[in-house]
Amino acid sequence: MASHTQPETSLPALFLQRMASWLGPEFGPFVEALTAPSDIGLRVNTLKISPHEFEGRSPFPLRPVPWCPEGFVVTDPEARPGTHPYHEAGLYYLQDPSAMAAGVLLNPQPGEWVLDLCAAPGGKTTHLAARMENRGVLVANEIHPRRVLALAKNLDRLGVTCALVLNESPGRLAARWEGLFDRVLVDAPCSGEGMFMRDPDAIRYWSPKAVEGCARRQRAILESAAALVRPGGYLLYATCTFAPEENEGVMGQFLRAHPEFDVVDVASHPAFDAGHPEWVAEGEPQLTRAVRLWPHRGPGHGHFYALLSRTGGAEPSRPRLYSIPRPPGRVRALFEAFCRETLVEPFPEKGLMLYRGLL
Ligand SMILES: C[S@@+](CC[C@H](N)C(=O)[O-])C[C@H]1O[C@@H](n2cnc3c(N)ncnc32)[C@H](O)[C@@H]1O
Structure with a gap:
């Protein structure tokens, strides 16, 4: 087993020995990084907002995650992104x-x-x-x-x-x-x-x-x-x-x-x-x-x-997906008029469905 000096940590001694034997000269930096405070990772939820738009309005300083275009590290260790209303609104997932x-x-x-x-x-x-x-x-x-x-x-x-x-x-x-x-x-x-x-x-x-x-x-x-x-x-x-x-x-x-x-x-x-x-x-x-x-x-x-x-084998036979019936034009026109009068933003068209005769 390689004899790389083991730093003082609460990590299991046998775990450290095993890692030292595999990592060689990288063992020291590895333990240092593993025992340092964790990075706060924030992945922008592109179902709700683009990474670019989020960067523009982010309450926290961000640095990109090199392998994930929608991923960031929150660089202020005092930031609490898990308690921000944007988190509750689903603009990002802490990952x-x-x-x-x-x-x-x-x-x-x-x-x-x-x-x-x-x-x-x-x-x-x-x-x-x-x-x-x-x-x-x-x-x-x-x-x-x-x-x-x-x-x-x-x-x-x-x-x-x-x-x-x-x-x-x-x-x-x-x-x-x-x-x-x-x-x-x-x-x-x-x-x-x-x-x-x-x-x-x-x-x-x-x-x-x-x-x-x-x-x-x-x-x-x-x-x-x-x-x-x-x-x-x-x-x-x-x-x-x-x-x-x-x-x-x-x-x-x-x-x-x-x-x-x-x-x-x-x-x-x-x-x-x-x-x-x-x-x-x-x-x-x-x-x-x-x-x-x-x-x-x-x-x-x-x-x-x-x-x-x-590789190889037969293609799957998949169940047919149920498609949501679109409401008739007359009902849609009434609903659209209601939206124009009442809502600030347009209602998403694909969110409309008829269920048991109700919109
Ligand atoms: C590493 S965690 C998954 C984390 C998750 N993918 C995420 O990104 O948030 C592994 C999950 O496997 C589940 N699990 C445990 N035993 C399992 C088993 N025998 N078969 C399938 N899943 C199991 C655990 O309950 C746990 O939620």
Whole structure:
């Protein structure tokens, strides 16, 4: 094991030893960044306002997140963007900058069928919805009932209308919706090493055994996720931990069991590191195309991402979407006259529907 001096921290000694052995000369800057106060990440909700317009009226000083055009770091550490009325109005979501890369890398398109399998509290789901411009089908699933409420609340606050919120196990979804989705996100429950300074429980429960337990659960979730991706579709695997067992290890085993998936070479940002298959016994060489975001190389607490594409197989047969009946012209004309007389801003045309004879 390399002998890099270990700084004084409350981090588990074994965690530090492991990281020192992999990071070599980068270990010191890594620990310094991991234990420094977190960056406040703010992602503008493009369903409500453009990044440019928000920058013009932002009450906080902002610096761009290099890999996400709608992402910023709030540079005043005293700012409290979570208590501002703009937050309540859904103009932005407070999200770690490294987590913002998920929406960028998965790159969902308007009109597609997209599944976020581990969605609560909705940081990445709300980003996917914004990138989809609220068009298509976004299934936001969360297995823990209590966390579903936070997810639904965030979707509502940010004005997401294309999402269906579910409280299911990945296995039940896979049995029902095989090969249905254009893009699937697995933001897996993990040992959360990137969250050590924000979540003391992550430190308390950390051990090599816990890391192995997380890897087992991630493998099970991925088995279901694989079945849900349509041929030609994409699967993005994400964690907020540095443990290679949960990243290159889980991915390496998955790729060997699923030759129908390949790792996509994502257009990489200079601040991104490549995956490190050499850090685990199960490493697959193509995992150098995965990406690692480190806290000492850019803003945020760090993430691992592998974008996989699925080849072969039959196209999905999708249920027909119910289309909302438009009100008859006479009713619309009356409503428009009412709006002109009463409202300050025009009523959004696509918000009008007839339900049981009522507008
Ligand atoms: C990293 S968090 C997701 C964070 C979320 N994507 C976001 O950006 O706000 C992982 C989620 O997986 C859920 N989870 C835990 N065990 C699971 C399992 N066996 N299958 C599916 N999801 C699980 C957790 O409840 C948690 O909400």
